[in-house]
Structure formats: C-alpha cells, structure tokens
Amino acid sequence: xxxxxDVTKRFGDRVALxxxxxxxxxxxxxxxxxxxxxxxxxVLRCILGLVPPDEGHVRVDGTLVSxxxxxxxxxxxxxVVQDGGLYPHLTAFDNVALPAQVSGWPPARTRARAAELGExxxxxxxxxxxxxRALSGGQRQRVGLMRALMPDPPILLLDEPLGALDxxxxxxxxxxxxxxxxxxxxxVVLVTHDLREAAQLGSTITLMTAGRVVQRGSFADxxxxxxxxxxxxxxxxxxxxxxx
Amino acid sequence: MTVRTLLGAGLVIVLLCGTDGSxxxxxxxxxxxxxxxxxxxxxxxxxxxxxxxxxxxxxxxQLGLGGTGLAYRAIASGAIDxxxxxxxxxxxxxxxxxxxxxxxxxxxxxxxxxLTMSESLGFNNTYALAVRVDTADRLGLRRIxxxxxxxxxxxxxxxxxxxxxxxxxxxxxxxGLSLAAVRVMEHALTYRAMVSGxxxxxxxxxxxxxxxxxxxxxxxxxxxFFPDYSAVLLARRDMAERYPRTxxxxxxxxxGKLDEKRMSRLNAMADLDGKSVPEIAAAFLGTAPxxxxxxxxxxxxxxxxxxxxxxxxxxxxxxxxxxxxxxxxAAARFRRAGQIELGAVGMLQTIPALALLVFxxxxxxxxxxxxxVALSLYALLPIVRSTYAGLIGIDGHLLEIAFVLGLGxxxxxxxxxxxxxxxxxxxxxxxxAVMTVGTATLAAxxxxxxxxxxxxxxxxxxxxxxxxxGAAPAAAMAVAFHVIFELLDRLAVPRGxxx
Numbered sequence: 238x239x240x241x242x243d244v245t246k247r248f249g250d251r252v253a254l255x256x257x258x259x260x261x262x263x264x265x266x267x268x269x270x271x272x273x274x275x276x277x278x279x280v281l282r283c284i285l286g287l288v289p290p291d292e293g294h295v296r297v298d299g300t301l302v303s304x305x306x307x308x309x310x311x312x313x314x315x316x317v318v319q320d321g322g323l324y325p326h327l328t329a330f331d332n333v334a335l336p337a338q339v340s341g342w343p344p345a346r347t348r349a350r351a352a353e354l355g356e357x358x359x360x361x362x363x364x365x366x367x368x369x370r371a372l373s374g375g376q377r378q379r380v381g382l383m384r385a386l387m388p389d390p391p392i393l394l395l396d397e398p399l400g401a402l403d404x405x406x407x408x409x410x411x412x413x414x415x416x417x418x419x420x421x422x423x424x425v426v427l428v429t430h431d432l433r434e435a436a437q438l439g440s441t442i443t444l445m446t447a448g449r450v451v452q453r454g455s456f457a458d459x460x461x462x463x464x465x466x467x468x469x470x471x472x473x474x475x476x477x478x479x480x481x
Numbered sequence: 482m483t484v485r486t487l488l489g490a491g492l493v494i495v496l497l498c499g500t501d502g503s504x505x506x507x508x509x510x511x512x513x514x515x516x517x518x519x520x521x522x523x524x525x526x527x528x529x530x531x532x533x534x535x536x537x538x539x540x541x542x543q544l545g546l547g548g549t550g551l552a553y554r555a556i557a558s559g560a561i562d563x564x565x566x567x568x569x570x571x572x573x574x575x576x577x578x579x580x581x582x583x584x585x586x587x588x589x590x591x592x593x594x595x596l597t598m599s600e601s602l603g604f605n606n607t608y609a610l611a612v613r614v615d616t617a618d619r620l621g622l623r624r625i626x627x628x629x630x631x632x633x634x635x636x637x638x639x640x641x642x643x644x645x646x647x648x649x650x651x652x653x654x655x656x657g658l659s660l661a662a663v664r665v666m667e668h669a670l671t672y673r674a675m676v677s678g679x680x681x682x683x684x685x686x687x688x689x690x691x692x693x694x695x696x697x698x699x700x701x702x703x704x705x706f707f708p709d710y711s712a713v714l715l716a717r718r719d720m721a722e723r724y725p726r727t728x729x730x731x732x733x734x735x736x737g738k739l740d741e742k743r744m745s746r747l748n749a750m751a752d753l754d755g756k757s758v759p760e761i762a763a764a765f766l767g768t769a770p771x772x773x774x775x776x777x778x779x780x781x782x783x784x785x786x787x788x789x790x791x792x793x794x795x796x797x798x799x800x801x802x803x804x805x806x807x808x809x810x811a812a813a814r815f816r817r818a819g820q821i822e823l824g825a826v827g828m829l830q831t832i833p834a835l836a837l838l839v840f841x842x843x844x845x846x847x848x849x850x851x852x853x854v855a856l857s858l859y860a861l862l863p864i865v866r867s868t869y870a871g872l873i874g875i876d877g878h879l880l881e882i883a884f885v886l887g888l889g890x891x892x893x894x895x896x897x898x899x900x901x902x903x904x905x906x907x908x909x910x911x912x913x914a915v916m917t918v919g920t921a922t923l924a925a926x927x928x929x930x931x932x933x934x935x936x937x938x939x940x941x942x943x944x945x946x947x948x949x950x951g952a953a954p955a956a957a958m959a960v961a962f963h964v965i966f967e968l969l970d971r972l973a974v975p976r977g978x979x980x
Contacts, residue, residue, distance in 0.1 A: 282881075285881075287884070287885075312887060314885065315885075316882060316885040316886075318878065322878055322879060322882045324879060324900075324901070324977075325901070325977050325978055326900040326975035326976075326977045326978050327975070328977065335896070336886040336887055339886070339889075339896075340887060368976065370977065384886070388887075
C-alpha cells in the first residue's frame with residue numbers, strides 16, 4: 238500500500254504538487270493520468286524518495302519515506318522510465334544483471350532469472366548481448382522492464398514507459414504490459430498522458446493537472462461522472478486527437 | 482572517505498617522487514654544476530675532469546642549470562657542490578651588496594651559507610656592449626658614451642641583462658642612453674639577428690668566443706660602469722673540507738691560469754669550431770681527449786636521455802592521474818568547494834613551467850625529484866577538469882536509477898559514473914600526456930635530465946644540430962604517446978560508448 242497525504246512540493250516558484258493525496262492499494266494497477274507538467278512524475282519521485290515533499294508525507298507499506306528510510310524502501314520497488322534509462326556502457330544483459338550483481342547474487346541465479354524475464358517480455362539471449370544503442374525503442378523498454386523486475390520487487394513504478402515508442406509497438410507493448418501486470422499481481426503505479434493506455438491498464442485512474450488531483454476513479458467514472466468540466470475536456474481532446 | 486583515501490595516496494606518491502636529489506656531498510661523489518652558457522659548461526667540465534683525475538671522489542655532472550638563481554639555490558641547498566660563478570654576480574645578484582669589491586670580502590659573506598670560493602681564475606668576464614664592425618665604422622663608435630648620440634639604433638638583450646641593476650637599466654642611466662627599440666632575446670639567437678642586421682647592439686661577455694669571427698666590436702666602458710666579473714669556483718665548504726686534496730688541485734689547476742684571450746679561445750672552440758665540451762676541457766688540461774667518438778657518444782646519450790624522459794613523463798603522468806581523478810571526483814561531488822579546487826589547479830597552470838620548476842628547488846633540491854613534482858602539478862589541470870566535466874555531464878536520471886537499483890555511492894562511482902565519464906577523462910589524460918612530453922624538456926634546467934638536456938646545451942652552444950637532437954625525439958615521443966593513448970582508449974573506455 239502506497240499513501241500520499243496532502244503532499245505539496247515546490248521547485249523555486251513553480252508548484253509541482255499541491256495538497257495531493259493518493260492511495261494505491263496492494264496488487265492494483267493505479268494510473269496517474271495528465272498532460273506534461275501536471276505533476277504526475279513528481280508523485281513517482283516522491284514515492285521513490287528522490288524528491289522530499291515540502292509538506293505532507295508519503296508512506297510505503299506503513300513506513301514514512303525519508304532520507305533515512307528510502308534506501309531500504311527502494312529495494313521493494315522497480316522503476317521503469319521512458320526510453321528505458323539503460324546504461325550505454327553496459328550490454329542489455331549487464332543492465333538487467335546490475336541490481337542482482339550489487340546484491341551479490343551468484344552468477345548462475347542471475348542468469349536463470351534473466352532468462353526467465355527474457356522469456357516473459359520476449360527478448361532472446363542474443364538480443365541481450367547487444368549494447369543499448371543497437372536496440373530498438375521497444376527492445377530498450379523491455380530491457381528496462383526486465384531490469385526493474387530482476388529482484389522481483391512487490392511494487393513497480395513506471396514513468397511514461399511507452400512514451401517514446403511508435404504507435405504499433407506501443408499498442409503491442411500495452412497489451413503485453415496489461416497481461417504482465419495481471420500475471421504478476423504487483424502493486425503498480427503507471428504514469429502516462431495517454432488516455433487509451435490509462436483505460437487499458439488502470440484499475441484506478443487519478444487525473445491530475447497543474448499539480449492537483451482532479452478526479453479519481455475507474456475509467457467509466459471519469460467518462461460518465463466527471464467531477465469537473467476539465468475531466469470531459471481532457472478526455473475529449475485526446476479522443477479527437479487519436480481518432481483523427 | 483574513499484575519495485579522501487585516494488587523495489592521500491596520490492599525495493604520498495607525489496612526495497615520494499621528490500625525495501632524491503637533495504642529499505649533500507657525502508658518499509664519495511662531488512656534484513659539479515654549471516649554468517647554461519658555453520663558458521660555464523667549459524669551466525665546469527674542466528673542474529669535473531680535474532676531480533676525476535684526482536681520484537678522491539667520483540663526479541656527478543649537473544650541467545646546464547637554468548641561470549644564476551637556479552645554480553645558486555642548487556649549491557645553497559646542497560644539491561650540487563661546485564659551480565663556476567663570477568664575483569660581480571656574487572656581490573650584485575646573490576649577496577645584493579655592490580660594496581663587496583674584494584674576493585676576501587665576498588668569501589667572508591659566503592661563510593654563513595656554508596660556501597667558499599676560489600681566487601680569480603684569471604679573467605674578467607664582464608658585460609659589454611657589442612656592435613657590428615661596419616656599423617661601428619660608419620657611425621664612429623668606439624666607446625659606450627658614443628651611443629648617447631645614436632637614438633635610432635636598436636638593441637636586443639638577454640633577459641638577465643635587461644633587468645639586472647648592473648645591466649641595462651643602470652648602464653642607460655649612467656651613460657644617459659636611450660635607444661629606438663630594446664627587446665629581450667635568447668642570447669644565443671641574438672648573434673644571428675646581429676649578423677643579419679636586424680639589430681645593432683647586443684650584450685656580450687668580454688670573453689665571448691664569437692666576437693672576432695662574427696666581426697663584432699666591443700665598445701669600451703669608458704665611464705667604468707660594469708663591475709668586475711672575475712670568474713671563480715663557488716664551492717660548498719663541507720666539500721672543500723672533506724676533499725682537501727681535490728679542492729687544492731682545483732685551485733691549482735684554475736687560479737690565475739685563464740686570461741681573457743685564453744678563455745675566449747676556449748669559448749670559440751665550442752661556439753665556432755663545434756668541439757665538444759669534454760674535448761675542450763681535455764685540451765686545456767693537456768690530457769688525452771675523452772675516447773668516445775662523437776657519434777656513438779650521442780647515440781648512447783640519446784638512449785639514456787630517452788629513458789630519462791620516459792621516466793619523467795610516465796611517473797609524473799601516473800602521479801597526476803592518481804591525484805587528478807580523485808580531485809575531479811571531489812570537485813564534482815562537493816560543487817562549491819570544487820570550484821575553489823578547480824580555481825587553485827587552474828592557477829597552478831598560470832605559473833610558467835620554468836618558474837614552477839624553480840619553486841621546487843628550495844623544497845626538493847635539484848634533479849629528477851623536483852622535476853617530477855613540478856611536472857605532476859603541471860599535468861593536473863586537464864585531468865581534474867575533464868574528470869569533473871565528465872562526471873557533472875552525466876544524465877541525472879541515470880544516477881537516480883542507480884540509486885533505485887540499489888547501488889551504493891561507491892558502486893555508483895565505479896560501475897556507472899567513472900565508466901560514463903571515461904571518454905572525457907581519457908581526453909584529459911591524453912592532453913596531459915602530450916603536454917608533459919613537451920614540458921618535461923624544461924626539467925633539464927634543474928638537472929632533471931631528459932631530452933631537454935640537449936636542447937639546453939644546444940641553446941647555450943648555439944648549436945642547432947644539438948637542439949634538434951633533443952627536440953626531434955621529444956616531438957616523436959609526443960606523437961608516440963598520442964598513438965599509444967588512442968589505443969589505450971580501447972581498454973579504458975567501455976565498448977558500448979565507443980564510436
């Protein structure tokens with residue numbers, strides 16, 4: 238269970254988050270939806286302890302996220318970012334193996350786990366021998382996902398994981414992610430600006446704008462019972478854009 | 482913590498490099514020094530051969546030390562035991578008391594510094610002004626006072642002469658002279674400018690071997706401005722006491738044995754006839770010339786100098802890497818203090834390399850030690866800067882991910898940050914390496930050896946072939962270092978980052 242309570246964060250004059258409260262229940266997929274600059278990525282970074290809130294607090298499984306606790310807490314989290322966030326000097330395999338290596342896993346266990354994850358996301362061994370620059374966008378994203386899942390963390394945080402991909406790959410990976418989330422049963426927080434992605438993947442959606450939560454609910458709630466006119470505005474704008 | 486440990490280790494390496502060279506005359510060795518001009522080389526070599534024939538002690542030659550400041554600091558610190566000096570320089574420059582006129586007075590003042598000196602070797606090598614004979618005839622120039630009427634002449638002086646109170650400033654005041662242009666030039670090169678007519682007046686020494694043959698006329702010091710510059714041997718008293726027979730032999734061989742004519746002939750043998758300094762010394766002493774033929778001598782010397790130079794470059798570069806990379810890491814981690822550090826390292830670079838070498842003498846004496854320290858410091862900036870720039874240029878996102886993946890600070894540094902910064906760091910190391918090959922040629926000025934030995938000697942003897950014999954291999958070594966480091970890139974830079 239992840240819990241943000243009245244979290245406010247400013248960067249200089251800019252308000253990134255203002256009084257944000259979000260609850261993510263264990264084993265659910267929670268989508269943070271909003272356009273860029275809405276503060277949704279900052280929410281993830283607060284959960285990871287990378288950004289300390291100015292006001293309010295964040296708890297993960299009951300523990301307050303702070304400078305003192307964050308190193309222990311991130312061990313329970315996997316983090317996937319747009320374009321994969323891979324290290325260019327390491328092969329795909331070494332990227333995936335990195336968290337295992339620093340935890341001192343025996344190489345055999347690392348290899349077995351990597352093979353297992355590779356099968357899960359659909360990457361073969363020869364692809365894993367390549368350096369990131371030789372991989373396609375979709376492959377990079379899969380490697381990033383494998384790396385995050387390596388230590389089998391109960392929580393998975395994804396920041397626009399499919400943002401940099403072309404539509405066909407994107408649709409394919411969306412479907413794959415959905416199946417994966419269901420199979421793994423992890424607590425997932427996924428940040429996206431894409432309505433379809435939110436609709437397809439999220440059991441709960443939190444719509445954000447300008448650092449505030451606008452509405453929280455299922456996709457049907459947002460569609461049929463918008464809390465404020467902005468919700469409908471946001472939904473229609475995207476529908477029009479993607480239908481064009 | 483780790484950064485501090487690395488910094489400490491780097492410092493220890495640098496300090497260790499600086500421990501040789503300052504030992505005094507014990508151990509059966511007499512260290513003979515000279516300044517870097519022909520006469521000083523010859524007198525020192527004669528002294529060296531006299532000592533060798535005496536058999537009381539072995540000789541170590543530290544010839545071609547940059548100038549008065551260097552040579553005097555070297556003998557005062559005990560890094561050398563003996564070198565040829567001039568009474569005028571001792572009283573005016575070293576003791577800074579122009580009232581000291583007699584040898585006794587000077588010797589008495591040297592006592593507290595643990596130094597002593599011989600009687601005059603017999604000649605007075607004072608400063609003088611020279612003009613081309615044709616110019617002199619055309620304008621009717623015989624005495625320095627004749628120059629007062631010649632405001633359109635130009636002069637080039639060695640930097641020492643231009644600045645010393647007993648040089649141009651005092652002379653111009655004494656005679657009321659003002660010239661159209663006065664510039665500073667390397668002494669050996671000034672002769673060419675004189676002969677080609679680019680300048681009209683230069684400073685010379687009265688025992689200069691080239692005056693006659695280059696058709697230069699020395700102007701008479703008719704109002705007696707220049708002080709007496711009698712040549713003497715300056716020596717450490719502990720050496721004279723430890724080897725009394727040798728010291729007596731030296732004085733016997735030298736004192737009163739060389740008049741101006743004889744000295745200028747010896748100088749001419751080097752400057753004009755291209756005789757080697759050891760040959761000239763042997764000729765003066767009436768002994769058989771050293772048996773090494775010139776060619777094999779040079780080849781053997783080049784081999785030694787190449788090893789010398791390699792040691793200078795590799796050791797100082799290693800020290801600079803050991804010190805510079807941790808310093809770059811520290812600067813990137815502690816940004817504000819880092820700016821101070823970068824500023825300090827940058828400031829180090831503004832010190833001319835030669836001056837930096839000179840600053841090392843009081844601390845580490847002369848020879849390889851101080852040269853290595855100075856070269857290491859000089860090689861720091863590109864390495865520190867490139868490490869710093871490489872580290873702060875890393876995408877912050879990648880570092881956050883490292884944290885989330887569970888990498889501690891050290892793991893992050895070793896596995897992520899340094900590899901990602903490696904291209905930049907290697908660029909800095911390469912710059913330093915090539916630069917150090919060049920800068921290391923200056924080490925010869927403080928007796929550090931290397932290719933610079935030939936360059937300094939060539940400059941002093943106005944011998945282009947000798948200069949090239951030092952400069953060309955240095956250039957070749959710079960190219961070789963460049964190539965080798967390009968290959969080393971393959972080891973240091975991870976494959977995924979290479980282009």
